[in-house]
Amino acid sequence: MTDQSPLGRKLSAFVALSDAELAVLAGLHQRRRVFVAGRDLVHQGQSKQAAYILASGWVCSYKIQPDGSRQIVDFQIPGDFLGLRSVLLRTSDHSFEPIVDIEAAEVLASDLLKAFADTPRLATAIFWAASRDEAMVVEHLVGVGRRDSDARMAHFLLELGSRLALVGIGSKDGYDCPLTQYHLADALGLSAVHVNRVLRQLRERGLVTFRDGHVSFDDRDRLAELAEFDSTYLDHEGPLLK
Amino acid sequence: MTDQSPLGRKLSAFVALSDAELAVLAGLHQRRRVFVAGRDLVHQGQSKQAAYILASGWVCSYKIQPDGSRQIVDFQIPGDFLGLRSVLLRTSDHSFEPIVDIEAAEVLASDLLKAFADTPRLATAIFWAASRDEAMVVEHLVGVGRRDSDARMAHFLLELGSRLALVGIGSKDGYDCPLTQYHLADALGLSAVHVNRVLRQLRERGLVTFRDGHVSFDDRDRLAELAEFDSTYLDHEGPLLK
DNA sequence: CGGCCTCTTGACTAATATCAAAAATGGTGG
DNA sequence: CCACCATTTTTGATATTAGTCAAGAGGCCG
Numbered sequence: 001m002t003d004q005s006p007l008g009r010k011l012s013a014f015v016a017l018s019d020a021e022l023a024v025l026a027g028l029h030q031r032r033r034v035f036v037a038g039r040d041l042v043h044q045g046q047s048k049q050a051a052y053i054l055a056s057g058w059v060c061s062y063k064i065q066p067d068g069s070r071q072i073v074d075f076q077i078p079g080d081f082l083g084l085r086s087v088l089l090r091t092s093d094h095s096f097e098p099i100v101d102i103e104a105a106e107v108l109a110s111d112l113l114k115a116f117a118d119t120p121r122l123a124t125a126i127f128w129a130a131s132r133d134e135a136m137v138v139e140h141l142v143g144v145g146r147r148d149s150d151a152r153m154a155h156f157l158l159e160l161g162s163r164l165a166l167v168g169i170g171s172k173d174g175y176d177c178p179l180t181q182y183h184l185a186d187a188l189g190l191s192a193v194h195v196n197r198v199l200r201q202l203r204e205r206g207l208v209t210f211r212d213g214h215v216s217f218d219d220r221d222r223l224a225e226l227a228e229f230d231s232t233y234l235d236h237e238g239p240l241l242k
Numbered sequence: 243m244t245d246q247s248p249l250g251r252k253l254s255a256f257v258a259l260s261d262a263e264l265a266v267l268a269g270l271h272q273r274r275r276v277f278v279a280g281r282d283l284v285h286q287g288q289s290k291q292a293a294y295i296l297a298s299g300w301v302c303s304y305k306i307q308p309d310g311s312r313q314i315v316d317f318q319i320p321g322d323f324l325g326l327r328s329v330l331l332r333t334s335d336h337s338f339e340p341i342v343d344i345e346a347a348e349v350l351a352s353d354l355l356k357a358f359a360d361t362p363r364l365a366t367a368i369f370w371a372a373s374r375d376e377a378m379v380v381e382h383l384v385g386v387g388r389r390d391s392d393a394r395m396a397h398f399l400l401e402l403g404s405r406l407a408l409v410g411i412g413s414k415d416g417y418d419c420p421l422t423q424y425h426l427a428d429a430l431g432l433s434a435v436h437v438n439r440v441l442r443q444l445r446e447r448g449l450v451t452f453r454d455g456h457v458s459f460d461d462r463d464r465l466a467e468l469a470e471f472d473s474t475y476l477d478h479e480g481p482l483l484k
Numbered sequence: 485c486g487g488c489c490t491c492t493t494g495a496c497t498a499a500t501a502t503c504a505a506a507a508a509t510g511g512t513g514g
Numbered sequence: 515c516c517a518c519c520a521t522t523t524t525t526g527a528t529a530t531t532a533g534t535c536a537a538g539a540g541g542c543c544g
Contacts, residue, residue: 063384066470071384085373093377093475131327134376135335141383142305142313145431149532180490189387191533196492228308233335391500422522433501438524 005029006079006167007053013166015125024119029053031106035098041082050106052082057102058178062186063094072187074137075099075160075179079167084130087112100178135233144189147227152188153198154227157208157215162234174216247271248321248409249295255408257367266361271295273348277340283324292348294324299344300420304428305336314429316379317341317402317421321409326372329354342420377475386431389469394430395440396469399450399457404476416458 035041059076087109116123143152164170185192203209207223209216301318329351358365385394406412427434445451449465451458
């Protein structure tokens with residue numbers, strides 16, 4: 001099985017999936033839809049019962065504050081679920097914005113539950129992925145609460161690199177990244193102006209360069225040291241279930 | 243069924259549980275254990291397969307940064323689970339500290355899974371609770387990222403009040419609270435000194451008084467306004483499943 | 485060409501941390 | 515009951531971080 005979806009690739013890092021299980025997973029990828037950048041795909045109204053698997057492109061999930069500022073909770077990259085929780089529960093407390101044009105597979109609650117029933121190991125793998133997402137939110141909270149702006153940015157860029165590597169995007173040296181400095185500001189709890197300064201400073205220190213939609217790690221080791229980046233919450237280093 | 247556990251009370255707000263279901267829930271409360279304040283009940287080693295239901299007392303879950311600072315991710319109050327995620331998965335990424343002496347019921351993975359299988363509605367209710375916990379972490383992230391120290395504190399104290407009310411502790415006017423200002427600082431991403439100043443200022447403005455282990459809402463409406471507190475992510479206002 | 489993003493920079497300001505130290509508080513052993 | 519110790523709360527002075535305001539520069543698109 002060489003040509004996997006990003007989700008298949010990601011889950012395979014958690015659980016060794018059989019061809020049959022991968023086939024069920026592929027079955028969930030019917031119902032492709034395209035969404036254009038910028039227009040929110042909110043999870044309310046009629047599509048309440050569906051989640052999406054992101055096939056290509058980037059999305060962010062965020063909450064708007066009454067004063068107009070927003071906090072980006074997480075970014076979704078290919079292989080990630082959008083709104084998985086709101087399938088099982090009905091709380092859809094935040095919004096989703098496609099950052100670029102995206103392709104996503106709509107997954108109906110019924111299909112998902114059937115897949116869970118038919119292939120419990122697949123269900124386990126998906127629970128794993130969901131749990132990792134939650135761990136990332138926790139790590140994000142720690143970053144915003146306890147890291148200064150440099151370390152926060154460094155940590156963020158490294159984490160994203162690791163996540164992308166897991167789905168086969170980018171390399172050790174860097175990756176393409178469509179985020180604007182406003183996205184970074186909203187995610188990191190900083191002002192856009194300050195984001196710009198932090199990026200410049202990291203670049204001038206020879207640690208990392210973010211320019212023209214591309215992140216280049218100039219000195220990954222020193223960057224990881226500055227960020228105190230420990231990727232154990234992301235790496236489950238090889239399938240845990242065989 | 244008058245005399246419920248805090249967990250039973252909380253879940254009943256989500257899902258109307260039958261006597262049989264409440265009985266299964268009560269069955270999970272065997273194996274009472276006591277833990278003393280301050281000594282971490284880490285979720286590693288032999289007890290990897292167990293979670294706890296907190297029966298009395300307060301606990302916090304936190305992560306320590308390499309530089310020694312810590313970020314409290316959440317507080318657990320009676321009726322909350324400790325380490326629910328680490329039963330299903332094996333990642334136990336943060337630590338738990340009992341803030342006062344606590345009583346907790348140990349729940350083995352096998353018992354929990356059996357309960358889920360026997361009483362699916364109970365499983366649904368527990369998923370709901372877990373999802374609410376995640377929503378709280380997200381709200382916490384938003385607070386640390388996008389609220390100034392006053393609003394952060396105000397929001398925190400109000401949220402805690404709502405949570406306590408749900409399990410029948412405290413009243414509209416306030417509640418007993420064993421947290422020190424250091425706990426508040428670690429949770430809110432502030433320094434302890436600043437926490438003190440913020441509390442003084444809120445007290446002097448006649449909004450809320452936190453003193454001698456007791457939180458008193460002096461003017462709940464103005465406090466909620468300052469905090470931009472919207473409790474919809476906590477209130478599911480009455481059972482959703484009948 | 486003109487408008488709209490995004491990025492960049494400078495000057496100034498506000499929020500919060502840090503350092504230091506004193507007052508309460510609570511528990512403990514004598 | 516008292517003296518002592520550790521913890522928690524409180525306050526002041528000062529330092530640092532990051533935000534706000536303002537403005538210009540470069541691209542991209544219609």
